[in-house]
Amino acid sequence: MTIRSLLIANRGEIACRILSTCRRLGIETVLAASEVDRDAVPARLADRVVVIGAAPAAESYLNVSAVIAAALTAGVDAIHPGYGFLAENPELARRSIEAGLIFIGPTTAQLADLGDKLRARELAAAAGLPLVPGRAVADAGEAAAFADEAGYPLVLKATAGGGGKGMTRIDGGSRLPEAFALAQSAAQAAFGDDRLYVERYVENGRHIEVQVLGDGTDVVHFGDRDCSIQRRYQKLVEEAPAPGLADGFRARIRDSAVRFARHCGYRGLGTVEFLVDTQAERFYFLEMNARIQVEHPVTEAVTGFDLVAEQIAVAGGRRLGIRQDDITLTGHAIECRINAEDPDRGFLPSPGRLTRAVFPAGGGLRVDTHAESGADVPPFYDSLVAKIIAHGRDRGESIEAMRTALDRCRIEGITTNLALQRAIMTDAQFTAGGIGTRWLETCLSARHG
Amino acid sequence: MTARLTLDDVREILALLDDSPYDEMTLTTDRFSVSFRRSADAQWTQETRTAPRRDSPVTDAFPAASARTDAPDRKVAGAGLSPVYAALPGTFYRAPKPGAEPFVDVGSVVDDDTVVAIIETMKLMNPVSAGCRGEIVEILVGNGAMVAVGEVLMHVRAGTA
Numbered sequence: 001m002t003i004r005s006l007l008i009a010n011r012g013e014i015a016c017r018i019l020s021t022c023r024r025l026g027i028e029t030v031l032a033a034s035e036v037d038r039d040a041v042p043a044r045l046a047d048r049v050v051v052i053g054a055a056p057a058a059e060s061y062l063n064v065s066a067v068i069a070a071a072l073t074a075g076v077d078a079i080h081p082g083y084g085f086l087a088e089n090p091e092l093a094r095r096s097i098e099a100g101l102i103f104i105g106p107t108t109a110q111l112a113d114l115g116d117k118l119r120a121r122e123l124a125a126a127a128g129l130p131l132v133p134g135r136a137v138a139d140a141g142e143a144a145a146f147a148d149e150a151g152y153p154l155v156l157k158a159t160a161g162g163g164g165k166g167m168t169r170i171d172g173g174s175r176l177p178e179a180f181a182l183a184q185s186a187a188q189a190a191f192g193d194d195r196l197y198v199e200r201y202v203e204n205g206r207h208i209e210v211q212v213l214g215d216g217t218d219v220v221h222f223g224d225r226d227c228s229i230q231r232r233y234q235k236l237v238e239e240a241p242a243p244g245l246a247d248g249f250r251a252r253i254r255d256s257a258v259r260f261a262r263h264c265g266y267r268g269l270g271t272v273e274f275l276v277d278t279q280a281e282r283f284y285f286l287e288m289n290a291r292i293q294v295e296h297p298v299t300e301a302v303t304g305f306d307l308v309a310e311q312i313a314v315a316g317g318r319r320l321g322i323r324q325d326d327i328t329l330t331g332h333a334i335e336c337r338i339n340a341e342d343p344d345r346g347f348l349p350s351p352g353r354l355t356r357a358v359f360p361a362g363g364g365l366r367v368d369t370h371a372e373s374g375a376d377v378p379p380f381y382d383s384l385v386a387k388i389i390a391h392g393r394d395r396g397e398s399i400e401a402m403r404t405a406l407d408r409c410r411i412e413g414i415t416t417n418l419a420l421q422r423a424i425m426t427d428a429q430f431t432a433g434g435i436g437t438r439w440l441e442t443c444l445s446a447r448h449g
Numbered sequence: 450m451t452a453r454l455t456l457d458d459v460r461e462i463l464a465l466l467d468d469s470p471y472d473e474m475t476l477t478t479d480r481f482s483v484s485f486r487r488s489a490d491a492q493w494t495q496e497t498r499t500a501p502r503r504d505s506p507v508t509d510a511f512p513a514a515s516a517r518t519d520a521p522d523r524k525v526a527g528a529g530l531s532p533v534y535a536a537l538p539g540t541f542y543r544a545p546k547p548g549a550e551p552f553v554d555v556g557s558v559v560d561d562d563t564v565v566a567i568i569e570t571m572k573l574m575n576p577v578s579a580g581c582r583g584e585i586v587e588i589l590v591g592n593g594a595m596v597a598v599g600e601v602l603m604h605v606r607a608g609t610a
Contacts, residue, residue: 056540165572185546185567186574194546340571349571351538379538383571 003078003316007071010082013368015042018080021308030074034060036378041370055380061085064092071101078102087291088115104315106268106290114290117159118197124285127263129256132284134199140180143198150200158187159195162289164233166190204436205275208242210257211299213310214266215320219258222299223329228437238295239334240302243433249281269311301333301391332395334402339383342415351379355413360405364391530604531581535596539570543592557585583607
């Protein structure tokens with residue numbers, strides 16, 4: 001079925017991103033917005049806006065009934081959930097289908113399987129992918145018992161989590177009970193599900209992921225991304241392709257991602273994430289994210305594909321029109337996430353009013369943002385203000401373009417991590433490439449003592 | 450003697466253009482005239498000033514939820530009371546998760562680093578510490594309420610513990 005109108009159940013830059021593809025494809029857009037977002041940039045870009053509830057996400061963007069009611073009120077063909085919020089919620093997918101709407105994402109069963117990170121591990125094992133040791137834990141005592149077998153450090157993860165949310169590294173037993181309770185409440189707040197599982201922590205691995213697209217039968221990949229520059233499991237910088245991988249090793253990672261998606265009969269856009277030890281040329285399956293990702297623009301930059309358009313096409317029931325040979329990678333792309341947070345004050349969130357927000361554009365640059373001068377950055381949602389994407393003929397050129405772009409951003413009224421991003425882009429180790437996920441936090445603790 | 454246009458002067462002029470919303474700038478003196486122009490492939494995103502306005506029709510699928518009302522009345526702090534302030538705007542929670550025991554109640558004895566509440570801001574759970582040793586004598590904000598930066602959340606009678 002052709003999708004002629006679509007409800008966007010999201011906000012911020014990703015709502016703007018989806019709106020832009022819809023406009024190009026001639027799809028009518030309805031934005032489901034919370035009360036504080038009714039005058040934000042995406043609301044002005046959408047053809048229509050339906051207010052779905054109060055500012056706290058639990059009362060609006062996380063409210064399945066409100067989203068379904070908005071879609072039915074607006075009479076749309078489909079729902080695009082973006083990322084975060086209800087993007088991987090099987091309940092939204094199930095109720096969309098029951099209401100006769102197309103859910104832009106995989107099947108309900110796939111969402112349930114992949115959203116349950118333990119079930120995803122089982123699927124990965126069945127598909128023959130390597131895994132880090134781990135299991136479900138009901139309380140701090142069970143986590144301690146796992147630690148007795150596997151040792152510290154370990155990492156607590158939300159079973160319903162993903163995107164690095166609700167993850168806690170634990171170095172020893174003394175903090176375990178308190179950390180367990182906090183991790184549970186964070187999981188409950190973020191996903192409405194407080195189940196946790198535990199994994200052995202792999203020291204200084206790299207986070208490398210593969211973008212895949214499936215139609216339920218065929219699967220293609222759009223290359224890999226390196227997202228190792230992280231703080232507290234939140235990605236700050238992403239690049240495509242991952243630097244410094246031997247060709248054969250890179251091919252094995254990409255093939256594993258495709259094999260996993262095929263094993264699941266995956267339909268939709270998704271990302272298979274791996275923890276990679278480049279020295280030993282080993283990699284481990286982490287999770288599959290069954291949605292569009294924040295960092296998809298770097299893949300779009302090097303492949304030239306509009307991934308949102310591809311996602312809409314397969315959700316509408318179309319077979320893949322792309323063969324693997326059709327996808328070629330050109331050059332290198334880097335994305336820097338500009339967040340409303342203060343690196344000099346322990347990354348304290350910095351919501352408030354943007355008195356000024358101007359970004360450079362053109363010349364291999366792309367900026368995905370909902371920020372503009374005079375707009376509010378509310379305290380209710382995540383701190384992402386903008387994504388700057390620089391595409392060059394090679395990695396050096398894209399880094400150089402990013403440095404210039406960061407220097408030319410003008411963001412006033414709130415504190416952002418722009419200076420930190422500039423520091424990363426000029427760092428010798430970053431420029432050399434291939435650093436691990438612990439690198440940034442090690443640098444930060446060295447800087448602040 | 451002729452005044453020379455130095456590299457620093459040019460940088461300053463370029464910075465002026467950079468900070469302005471204009472695409473072109475012409476500087477005219479009695480000796481020379483110079484124009485600076487942004488090229489088509491090195492443009493800026495459009496800068497707009499926004500008074501809240503709405504171009505798309507807005508429907509209220511759900512009328513505004515009524516404000517949460519379990520916050521007790523604000524009382525005037527007595528002498529010897531130490532306030533616990535909100536360092537961030539966000540949602541105030543008295544317990545680590547829904548249904549759990551609150552971190553503290555009136556009468557709880559605390560140390561300066563005792564966690565007395567959580568403020569959720571931008572999806573981060575930020576613990577709030579008592580800030581001094583003593584006894585909680587008053588909790589001014591209801592669970593789940595929005596708090597502003599600098600708002601007084603609780604009062605601690607210092608030194609009673």
